Amino acid sequence: MRRGLEGVSFRPDTRGPARAEGGRAVSDADGLERLHVANIDFPEFYASVLGGLDAARTFYGSLSGSGVEAKRAAKVILNQTARMVWLADRIREVSKGRPALPITFFIIAAEAVAKLADGFEDEGQSRHYVRRFFSVFCTVEQRARAHRALEWAAPRPPSSPDGIADYLYSIRCDVVHQGRYFEMTVPSDLCLAEVRAIILEGAVKAARNVAATSDS
Numbered sequence: 001m002r003r004g005l006e007g008v009s010f011r012p013d014t015r016g017p018a019r020a021e022g023g024r025a026v027s028d029a030d031g032l033e034r035l036h037v038a039n040i041d042f043p044e045f046y047a048s049v050l051g052g053l054d055a056a057r058t059f060y061g062s063l064s065g066s067g068v069e070a071k072r073a074a075k076v077i078l079n080q081t082a083r084m085v086w087l088a089d090r091i092r093e094v095s096k097g098r099p100a101l102p103i104t105f106f107i108i109a110a111e112a113v114a115k116l117a118d119g120f121e122d123e124g125q126s127r128h129y130v131r132r133f134f135s136v137f138c139t140v141e142q143r144a145r146a147h148r149a150l151e152w153a154a155p156r157p158p159s160s161p162d163g164i165a166d167y168l169y170s171i172r173c174d175v176v177h178q179g180r181y182f183e184m185t186v187p188s189d190l191c192l193a194e195v196r197a198i199i200l201e202g203a204v205k206a207a208r209n210v211a212a213t214s215d216s
Contacts (some may be wrong), residue, residue, distance in 0.1 A: 034173045035090070037083055045082045059204075063211060065133045070214035074207040079170075080138045081203035084109035085196060092192065099153070099192055100175050100184040106199045107172040113137065127169050134165035137202040137209075146171040149194035 029174055043056040063075040086104035095101045114120075114129035114137070134143055140161070146168075147161035157167045174180040186192065186197040 037086055038134050042078060042082055042084055045086070046078065046200060046204065049204055052214045059208055063207070066214075068214045069213050071120075073074050073116060074211035077113055077190065077203055077207045077210060080110045080112050080116065081200065084112065085199060088196070092189070095181075097185070099186045100171050102192055103168060103179075103184070103195065104172045104175045105110075105170050106195055110134070110168075110202065111164050113206045115201050117210050127166070130169045131165045132174075132203055133206075137206045138198060142201060146198050146214060148194055149191045152182060153191065155184065 006193050009109070042043060043054075043060045044053060045056075047056040049052040050059055058129075060078065063071045063078070073149070082124070084105045088102035088109075091105065092102045110133040111126055111129045114133040117137070118132070120129065134146075143161040146164045147157060150157045150164070150167070171184055174183065
């Protein structure tokens with residue numbers, strides 16, 4: 001981006017498969033370490049948006065083992081979002097310069113969050129629930145952050161942050177329905193990192209909201 005991100009370069013993760021964010025390595029038949037989506041460390045994955053690892057462990061632990069349906073649903077929201085974002089992270093490693101691919105998984109996560117929080121179990125209404133994610137579980141400030149992060153993307157986003165949900169959903173549809181994964185560009189990987197953070201923050205808000213219904 002030209003404002004706020006100018007002069008800042010993305011630093012790739014060099015910690016190796018066993019230490020990549022939110023993931024644990026497993027060994028294959030040859031004894032080689034491989035990341036696996038089934039071994040995500042969920043508290044570690046959310047530490048950056050929950051104020052640290054201790055806070056993330058406390059929150060995640062509060063949703064576990066209670067037998068309360070609302071807390072179970074809240075935990076599913078966190079888990080499913082983490083899985084989709086984790087997959088987006090892996091795709092970014094092998095699709096540099098193709099931001100539409102990880103964004104597709106971000107938007108799959110956003111849709112899942114809104115549907116799970118609403119108890120929606122039918123088919124369809126994808127655009128509605130992506131819009132709901134950004135309107136209900138994201139603040140005005142978060143929508144503005146997403147808009148600023150993509151301000152210099154191509155194709156250009158709408159002039160108002162209120163249109164960011166439809167813009168991102170259209171990117172997802174280009175990939176899923178038309179196979180056009182190559183048309184979108186962004187000036188920096190930090191643009192994607194900001195959208196990623198907003199998806200995780202929205203998931204946390206949704207999980208909190210759902211878990212709170214167990215106390216009412």
